[in-house]
Amino acid sequence: MDKLLKVNNLNVRFNIFNATVQAVRGVSFELDKGETLAIVGESGSGKSVTSKALMGLIPNPPGEIASGEILFENKDLVKYDEKQLQKIRGKEISMIFQDPMTALNPTMKIGKQIMEGLIKHQNLSKSDAKQRAIELLKLVGIPKPEKRVEEYPHQFSGGMRQRVVIAIALACNPKLLIADEPTTALDVTIQAQILDLMRDLQKKTGTAIILITHDLGVVANLAQRVAVMYGGKIVETGTVDEIFYNAKHPYTWGLLASMPKLHMKADKLTAIPGSPPDLADPPKGCPFAPRCPYAMKVCTDHMPEYAELSGTQKAACWLLDERAPKVAPPVTIGARGEE
Structure with a gap:
């Protein structure tokens, strides 16, 4: 197009x-x-x-x-x-x-x-x-x-x-x-x-x-497509189905996990701990590193490059480096907000 x-x-x-x-x-x-x-x-x-x-x-x-x-x-x-x-x-x-x-x-x-x-x-x-x-x-x-x-x-x-x-x-x-x-x-x-x-x-x-x-x-x-922003940067992009079904960035996982579901009790709502970065003094590494449960030393020291995951999806995360430990997403949510 x-x-x-x-x-x-x-x-x-x-x-x-x-x-x-x-x-x-x-x-x-x-x-x-x-x-x-x-x-x-x-x-x-x-x-x-x-x-x-x-x-x-x-x-x-x-x-x-x-x-x-x-x-x-x-x-x-x-x-x-x-x-x-x-x-x-x-x-x-x-x-x-x-x-x-x-x-x-x-x-x-x-x-x-x-x-x-x-x-x-x-x-x-x-x-x-x-x-x-x-x-x-x-x-x-x-x-x-x-x-x-x-x-x-x-x-x-x-x-x-x-x-x-x-x-x-x-x-x-x-x-x-x-x-x-x-x-x-x-x-x-x-x-x-x-x-x-x-x-x-x-x-x-x-x-x-x-x-x-x-x-x-x-x-x-x-x-049809989604760009996920955090700390002044786009950390992941993809089609709606890719983001809902197969997100790769921990921040996107956090956003998906925080979505309320019909069967969820009121006291079970998940939140991302911590606060967004101070953009008057932005971090030199990944902006989500201080809040990320999977952060490594490289995450705080160096900004990750985008990993091309498909023709339409890419994400900036050190977990996508071939040398990084394999981490499974904590939640899986259907493409139209259904579990």
């Missing part, structure tokens, strides 16, 4: 007080047209910073893209200035932000917020833009769109606001949609509806999706 996006050795840092936080460290991945890639990991692993870098939304100061390439249709967005990025945002690349209430302007009618991008990027008249806004509200499943287009965000429920945010993101038929924790603030019933909506819209529009989440259940329902 054609590559829509190639990220090569991306490094993002924040200069805060007397420290430099290396939030994203050497991240590389690719995305095909029409594909869904999930980027998963704990809070602070660099997922959202990576997504904002793709949109050119790293605040400078204090942040900056220190090095690397973001090749969108073979155009390096790192080299774009703000005026050039404004032509890309909303039109070519759109983003669904985590909290729909803060993503929407409370003083503007919903219709006008959808119309803004249509008028700017597609040069529609106000009347045509309003008609398109009504069509988009209908597309994302909002009843009586002709009436609701004249209402304000506070008149919508949380799930309906998230549908509006999705309508805004899809207004200009973007080639890439970045969804940053799109269901975190919603209850499980609305979560399922939003995921079904995103899946259906992708089939209709062919939009590629980067899904930022810590919820592996969401990943199993929506993504």
Whole structure:
């Protein structure tokens, strides 16, 4: 398939007080047209910073893209200035932000917020833009769109606001949609509806999706491929089945083990002990080594290279070196979150 996006050795840092936080460290991945890639990991692993870098939304100061390439249709967005990025945002690349209430302007009618991008990027008249806004509200499943287009965000429920945010993101038929924790603030019933909506819209529009989440259940329902981030780095990538069935990195094992299962008692939930590394003083070896029950001396002294496990799966772990002791994963979980 054609590559829509190639990220090569991306490094993002924040200069805060007397420290430099290396939030994203050497991240590389690719995305095909029409594909869904999930980027998963704990809070602070660099997922959202990576997504904002793709949109050119790293605040400078204090942040900056220190090095690397973001090749969108073979155009390096790192080299774009703000005026050039404004032509890309909303039109070519759109983003669904985590909290729909803060993503929407409370003083503007919903219709006008959808119309803004249509008028700017597609040069529609106000009347045509309003008609398109009504069509988009209908597309994302909002009843009586002709009436609701004249209402304000506070008149919508949380799930309906998230549908509006999705309508805004899809207004200009973007080639890439970045969804940053799109269901975190919603209850499980609305979560399922939003995921079904995103899946259906992708089939209709062919939009590629980067899904930022810590919820592996969401990943199993929506993504084709997964990138596992920890300590500002991607530690493992693979198809959904490879990650759920045959993960190779101990951090991925920890994430899978922490997934609640239907038969599990409330006091049996597994957690990964310890805390993520301080990225103002990142470790020189594997970032997961201090929390890894299988860590060896080489893990703390040297960063592991990626081991190519298949045409689609690779992981950065010293346990994959032929000289390392053989360690079996502590848990096996089915490809769709079932044991």
